[in-house]
Amino acid sequence: MFTFIFKRTLEAIPTLLVLITISFFLMHSAPGSPFSSERSLPPEVLANINAKYHLDEPILSQYFYYLGGLLQGDLGPSFRYKDFSINELVAQSFPVSAEIGLWSFFVAIVIGVSCGVFAALRQNSWLDYAVMSFANLGIVLPNFVLAPLCILFFSIYLQWLPAGGWNGGAWPYLVMPVIAMSTSYIAQIARITRGSMIETMHSNFIRTARAKGLPKYRIIIEHAMRPAMLPVVSYLGPAFVGIVTGSVIVDVYFGTGGIGQHFINGALNRDYSMVMGVTILIGTLTILFNAVVDILYAVIDPKIRY
Amino acid sequence: MMLTPDKTQAVEQFAERTVEIEGRSLWQDARQRFLSNRAAVISLIILCCIAAFSILGPLFSQWHYEDIDWEALSDISVLGRPAIESGHYFGTDTLGRDIFVRTMQGGQISLLVGVLGSFVAIVIGTLYGATSGYLGGKVDSVMMRFLEILNSFPFMFFVIILMTIFGRHIFLIFVAIGAISWLDMARIVRGQTLSLKNKEYIEAAHACGVSTFNIILRHIIPNLLGIVVVYATLLVPNMILLESFISFLGLGVQEPMTSWGVLISEGANAMELAVWQLAWPLSFLVLTLFCFNFLGDGLRDALDPKDR
Numbered sequence: 001m002f003t004f005i006f007k008r009t010l011e012a013i014p015t016l017l018v019l020i021t022i023s024f025f026l027m028h029s030a031p032g033s034p035f036s037s038e039r040s041l042p043p044e045v046l047a048n049i050n051a052k053y054h055l056d057e058p059i060l061s062q063y064f065y066y067l068g069g070l071l072q073g074d075l076g077p078s079f080r081y082k083d084f085s086i087n088e089l090v091a092q093s094f095p096v097s098a099e100i101g102l103w104s105f106f107v108a109i110v111i112g113v114s115c116g117v118f119a120a121l122r123q124n125s126w127l128d129y130a131v132m133s134f135a136n137l138g139i140v141l142p143n144f145v146l147a148p149l150c151i152l153f154f155s156i157y158l159q160w161l162p163a164g165g166w167n168g169g170a171w172p173y174l175v176m177p178v179i180a181m182s183t184s185y186i187a188q189i190a191r192i193t194r195g196s197m198i199e200t201m202h203s204n205f206i207r208t209a210r211a212k213g214l215p216k217y218r219i220i221i222e223h224a225m226r227p228a229m230l231p232v233v234s235y236l237g238p239a240f241v242g243i244v245t246g247s248v249i250v251d252v253y254f255g256t257g258g259i260g261q262h263f264i265n266g267a268l269n270r271d272y273s274m275v276m277g278v279t280i281l282i283g284t285l286t287i288l289f290n291a292v293v294d295i296l297y298a299v300i301d302p303k304i305r306y
Numbered sequence: 307m308m309l310t311p312d313k314t315q316a317v318e319q320f321a322e323r324t325v326e327i328e329g330r331s332l333w334q335d336a337r338q339r340f341l342s343n344r345a346a347v348i349s350l351i352i353l354c355c356i357a358a359f360s361i362l363g364p365l366f367s368q369w370h371y372e373d374i375d376w377e378a379l380s381d382i383s384v385l386g387r388p389a390i391e392s393g394h395y396f397g398t399d400t401l402g403r404d405i406f407v408r409t410m411q412g413g414q415i416s417l418l419v420g421v422l423g424s425f426v427a428i429v430i431g432t433l434y435g436a437t438s439g440y441l442g443g444k445v446d447s448v449m450m451r452f453l454e455i456l457n458s459f460p461f462m463f464f465v466i467i468l469m470t471i472f473g474r475h476i477f478l479i480f481v482a483i484g485a486i487s488w489l490d491m492a493r494i495v496r497g498q499t500l501s502l503k504n505k506e507y508i509e510a511a512h513a514c515g516v517s518t519f520n521i522i523l524r525h526i527i528p529n530l531l532g533i534v535v536v537y538a539t540l541l542v543p544n545m546i547l548l549e550s551f552i553s554f555l556g557l558g559v560q561e562p563m564t565s566w567g568v569l570i571s572e573g574a575n576a577m578e579l580a581v582w583q584l585a586w587p588l589s590f591l592v593l594t595l596f597c598f599n600f601l602g603d604g605l606r607d608a609l610d611p612k613d614r
Contacts, residue, residue, distance in 0.1 A: 015454060015455055018455050019455055019458055019459065022455070023351065023459065023463065026467050027467065029471070030470040030471055068443075095609065098360050123501040136596065136599055139543075139595065139599060140543070140591075140592045140596050140599070141592060142547055142550055142551065142567075142570070142591075144552075144554045144570070144571060144574065145552075145570060145574060145584075148574045148577060152577060152578070189357035221510060238457075238604065245460075248462075248555065250552075251552070263460065263462065263463075264466070264555060265469070266463060267462070267463060267466040268466065275463065278459055278460065279343070279463055282458070282459075282460045283459065283460075284459040286457065288452075288457055290454075
């Protein structure tokens with residue numbers, strides 16, 4: 001097991017390096033520069049700024065400057081938010097996204113898995129259709145519709161919850177972002193769980209367990225759940241990364257100040273170091289959680305050994 | 307035992323019947339299973355209606371999608387209401403433009419974009435996955451590593467970069483988006499190819515001297531079609547949603563053209579003034595996505611070899 005983890009870590013390094021390289025050159029090959037705004041600066045000032053950020057040098061040496069900084073854990077200064085380094089911005093916004101994300105993840109797993117199992121056990125009954133239609137609603141209702149509807153209902157109509165803001169993560173500020181964030185994941189998890197649960201319930205070892213006369217809840221909890229969770233787990237890895245790195249929609253509508261908005265703004269404004277920073281963060285998390293999924297597979301499924 | 311004419315006749319009849327039974331192909335089988343799934347068939351019919359409506363609907367409207375009704379503009383919340391007599395069957399938006407014709411026009415774009423994007427994703431994904439799976443060994447591991455790298459990119463990063471490079475031409479954008487959302491497709495196809503490539507008929511083709519490229523194209527890919535079709539139907543709604551998300555960010559189609567995503571994000575802003583501006587395009591979008599999902603599920607039940 002430890003050799004496996006070690007091997008995966010070693011493999012991750014070249015992958016990450018390629019990721020950084022490709023996104024660096026892609027980002028810089030896009031037309032425009034961080035300082036090409038409507039209010040144009042005098043050419044001398046622009047030249048000075050470009051020189052300060054090494055933007056006047058060939059792109060290859062910019063790349064090595066960036067890599068050098070990265071090795072020291074420095075993601076560089078923001079080109080857009082004056083007086084902020086990317087490290088500070090990420091340190092400020094990532095915890096917010098992560099907190100919303102962790103709650104949403106938890107909610108999505110609990111509701112999604114129970115919906116899926118429930119629907120699978122009553123396959124093709126009206127309860128199955130009702131539960132799955134409810135779950136599918138999360139897929140078909142885009143969250144940029146759900147978010148304003150939530151605000152309209154909970155904040156304006158019922159006046160139960162604040163319409164936006166973060167306030168250090170107090171729970172009233174968390175409810176609506178978590179709803180908006182988790183619905184589509186609930187739907188996906190419920191669908192996958194239902195499918196694999198149906199398949200598992202038809203397999204031979206469940207028939208054996210039933211023939212032994214085990215009570216139904218023990219069959220489900222002790223025998224069916226583990227193999228049925230395998231496809232769910234492989235979905236959860238990438239989903240977890242997506243969910244903790246935040247969503248622009250949530251940030252825009254609820255003004256939570258998470259990382260999603262910084263990323264989109266950064267890409268739109270050619271804030272090179274912002275985009276690179278977030279890309280590296282997401283890339284690292286993706287690789288990390290793919291490895292975690294592989295390890296979890298071995299834990300859940302005794303047939304898999306590394 | 308005597309061979310009387312009536313006995314031979316009976317045998318012949320029986321023989322004819324067995325021939326008929328043998329004549330059912332995989333696709334006929336699948337079609338029968340599909341047709342017996344009521345939700346999927348109804349979804350397919352609704353989808354056809356929506357598509358026909360999007361294409362033909364504008365012919366029945368008194369307004370053009372760019373037209374501004376200056377009269378309705380003076381008081382949107384009263385004169386802009388959905389009504390038969392004003393010709394605004396679905397009402398007008400806050401700029402006085404007819405929602406009916408704009409929903410239809412947006413539907414054309416959204417559906418086209420969904421289909422086009424999925425098509426590109428599927429062509430690339432199938433070829434890549436089948437090649438990687440069939441060749442195996444070093445080539446396979448390199449190709450899969452490349453996939454892993456692409457997969458760890460933030461999706462929006464690609465979209466935004468492509469948009470700045472290609473400009474904001476919607477079809478180019480969607481060819482580009484299709485070109486980067488083939489990753490899952492490639493992985494699924496590769497897995498399926500791995501189990502196909504040891505079958506006898508592949509071996510036979512190999513022994514006959516068919517080239518590798520032709521084996522992939524003529525023998526592997528046709529046998530993958532089932533799973534590809536299923537995945538394609540599930541990909542189309544994702545593409546439509548993605549388009550609406552990009553439109554929400556203000557990067558999608560440009561005025562005066564529109565799409566469901568644009569209409570919905572405009573409608574969400576005008577929600578308190580003119581509910582119908584959100585309600586119509588949203589219900590079309592939700593209905594379409596629902597139908598595609600049911601259709602995909604139906605096709606999977608019909609084509610998935612596991613359930614047979």
